[in-house]
Amino acid sequence: MSGLLSQPRVRLATLPTPLRPAPRLSAAAGVEIWLKRDDLTGLGLGGNKVRGLEFLLAEAQQQGCDCLVTGGGPGSNWAMLAALGARNLGMDSVLVCYGDPVPPSGNMQLATMAGAQVRFTGDPDRASVDGAIEEITAELGAEGRRPYPVGRGGATATGALGYLTAGLELAGQLDELELAPAQLWLATGSCGTQAGLWAGAAWQRSGYQVIGVTVSRPVEECVARIGRLGREVADRIGIPAPTCPPCVLGGHIGPGYGRRSPEGDAAAALVARTEGVFLDPIFAAKAMAGLLAANRRGQVTGPVVFLVSGGAPTLFTSD
Numbered sequence: 001m002s003g004l005l006s007q008p009r010v011r012l013a014t015l016p017t018p019l020r021p022a023p024r025l026s027a028a029a030g031v032e033i034w035l036k037r038d039d040l041t042g043l044g045l046g047g048n049k050v051r052g053l054e055f056l057l058a059e060a061q062q063q064g065c066d067c068l069v070t071g072g073g074p075g076s077n078w079a080m081l082a083a084l085g086a087r088n089l090g091m092d093s094v095l096v097c098y099g100d101p102v103p104p105s106g107n108m109q110l111a112t113m114a115g116a117q118v119r120f121t122g123d124p125d126r127a128s129v130d131g132a133i134e135e136i137t138a139e140l141g142a143e144g145r146r147p148y149p150v151g152r153g154g155a156t157a158t159g160a161l162g163y164l165t166a167g168l169e170l171a172g173q174l175d176e177l178e179l180a181p182a183q184l185w186l187a188t189g190s191c192g193t194q195a196g197l198w199a200g201a202a203w204q205r206s207g208y209q210v211i212g213v214t215v216s217r218p219v220e221e222c223v224a225r226i227g228r229l230g231r232e233v234a235d236r237i238g239i240p241a242p243t244c245p246p247c248v249l250g251g252h253i254g255p256g257y258g259r260r261s262p263e264g265d266a267a268a269a270l271v272a273r274t275e276g277v278f279l280d281p282i283f284a285a286k287a288m289a290g291l292l293a294a295n296r297r298g299q300v301t302g303p304v305v306f307l308v309s310g311g312a313p314t315l316f317t318s319d
């Protein structure tokens with residue numbers, strides 16, 4: 001076995017998450033679709049980020065840290081779940097948001113309820129969070145705290161271990177069901193989720209292509225990030241680096257990152273009406289729109305697995 005089992009990990013998620021057929025959605029779309037329900041990971045309101053946090057927070061614990069420092073947008077699913085995960089292990093958290101202060105709602109409201117301290121950079125540039133994380137980490141260190149900084153989205157090799165192990169979980173479920181999907185579809189933002197799945201699928205020779213629909217970054221930037229993170233995570237646990245290029249689909253960001261799109265809303269409405277499953281408007285709805293559009297172009301071979309990645313709080317807040 002690889003070095004995977006020796007990686008420090010804390011338990012935050014309720015696993016395995018269900019893998020369920022979506023017969024009415026499949027009939028409506030004209031392709032067999034299965035839903036991997038990572039909206040049901042079980043910390044807070046669930047979501048994909050819980051898996052990576054199991055490895056990131058274990059590392060923080062191992063380093064004796066007492067405070068998590070991370071950030072994102074004011075509506076960040078990642079930041080909220082990071083604050084909840086930290087709280088779960090008795091750690092404090094400081095969350096940095098880009099832009100000017102806004103009244104807490106949705107994810108920030110939940111994070112604040114869990115005791116997170118929220119700060120704003122005053123700069124609308126998303127990258128302003130990165131420098132602020134470094135500054136606050138230094139500030140806390142000078143005060144005698146033991147901060148654990150993590151970049152936006154938790155997209156590091158450690159965080160990507162979450163979806164490398166999710167790939168193993170999925171492989172077991174597919175074996176049991178004697179199901180051999182041709183493709184695994186998901187929403188891609190900071191790229192850690194796709195990197196873990198990509199490296200895991202190559203390692204396991206899973207036979208399906210991992211297709212990410214970008215909801216924020218340009219396709220080339222995603223391909224480079226996934227490639228780098230995937231190779232780092234493979235190296236970390238001593239498995240062969242993937243050789244096939246990562247597959248990222250563009251064209252579905254809509255009016256912008258963090259904003260709903262009419263195409264995504266229509267895709268989410270179809271899934272809710274046919275299967276009674278909610279897709280968040282910022283990530284999974286746009287990925288489903290990408291899958292349905294590719295299917296209409298004849299580019300999808302079934303069966304496919306679609307990752308329902310969480311983000312429930314944004315069902316109520318995004319414009």
Ligand SMILES: Cc1ncc(COP(=O)(O)O)c(C=O)c1O
Nearest residue numbers: 077189190191192193283309311
């Ligand atoms: C609900 C949801 N789905 C998908 C993603 C994309 O994951 P990643 O940032 O690892 O690409 C995110 C990221 O925040 C998310 O919150």
